Amino acid sequence: MSKIIQSIRGMNDLLPTQTPLWRHVETTLRTVLETYGYQEIRTPLLEATELFSRSIGEVTDIVEKEMFSFTDRNGDSLTLRPEGTACCVRAGIEHSLFYNQVQRLWYMGPMFRHERPQQGRYRQFHQIGAEAYGLSGSDIDAEIIAMTARCWRQLGLSDLQLQINSLGSIAARAAYRSQLVSYLSDHPNQLDEDSQRRLHTNPLRILDSKNPNMQELVTNAPQLLDYLDGESQAHFANLKQLLEQLGISYQINPRLVRGLDYYNRTVFEWVTPHLGGQGTICAGGRYDTLVEQIGGKPTPAIGFAIGIERLTLLLAPTEHHLDNSAPHAYLILVGEAAISQGFRLAEGLRDTLPQLRLLTHCGGGKFKNQFKQADKSGARLAIVIGEEEIIQQQVTIKHLREEKPQIRLPQTEVSGYLKTALGNFTGIN
């Protein structure tokens, strides 16, 4: 056990038992995003390290200690992407996608962060996200949130809770930040060790402390919402009104700040109570200054990302209808002559019924053994060719999932039989 090569810590294999659920989640979400007119973008997994340090923020945990970074043969510092937004922005600027136009984009793929793995948190994890560029109004904020709400409905998730907040303009946020730091600095004895550190890195985060001894200090702290500039207040009010008109219930969480530096105005999270400390399934917000910060023209933007692992953890206990990768039919071949005749038949069936999932037995063996494997494959039908069938150019067909008499057919009629027998539940026509 100790000497075999294992996968890298925190990077998981997805085995055939899990991939149907993943594909279900991926296609469901992708379909929702595309019905809103979002278009797919694919960017490299590897980017210049500077892209992330400049966008996410130099002093965030992600940049300080969680990035998979290395120096390549040219001496350049490269990083496996820890998130998707910076990559989209880089690609958009590089290809002039934001020049006088609105872009609605989505992406999906692995992200990398060097954290200690635990439930719902891995070093290679997968996100599906969307970004909208060139729109500054609260209407696009509402669209983004409504789109995520639709994702949950499509997946059958009903107990996710939406939390929203507004961070205000960059200037208002900075003003609030200095007020908060000075308030907290006046009570140094009440700050726990984590919070003393965060006072210099991410003071807004202190408001979200889970330490019960900090609660009094936190509740008496100045409120971010009191420092909002007028425009941000109006923006937030419009968003809330739109959400109400759409029937999307939300909770205002004044302590919701998000960890990445680039957010302003609207931020939101969808949370579940079922995943312990990793309850955030989806998070996002507005980042109106990031494009300019990375070197593009000023471009308002908003986006979000969904953690696919966390979603599959929530869905795993409830998904029972995903066994759609089982073969429709299993071809049992006994004897050398059956193998050659059977393979020709199988290829012919694949020509005439392109949707047919047909598993051909390989490796020989007795009828008993092959029937056993046919059953285990989950196939509805066994198609049998043995010595008797060879002579008469026939096959025997046995239903493995229902009580029906076994029948003999000429090989030329198999395709027609399968078409009607399986048509109902496979969509073959």
Added chain:
RNA sequence: GUGGGCAUAGCUCAGGUGGUAGAGCUCCGGAUUGUGGUUCCGGUGGUCGUGGGUUCAAGUCCCACUGUUCACCCCA
């Protein structure tokens, strides 16, 4: 990065105070020489995570390491 739990067959797990390595499921064979899924019988499969220590004797006790898991920090 900090702290706790766990590590025995392919899987799920038993193995009081040290004394010959176990069960269920899976898999293979047979009962049934052309029929799976039910039943019965038999069988394969282990350097007990790795290394060291204590002891006549270690799966069991001690130490270190590795892996894993949960929580914190942080985040999707």
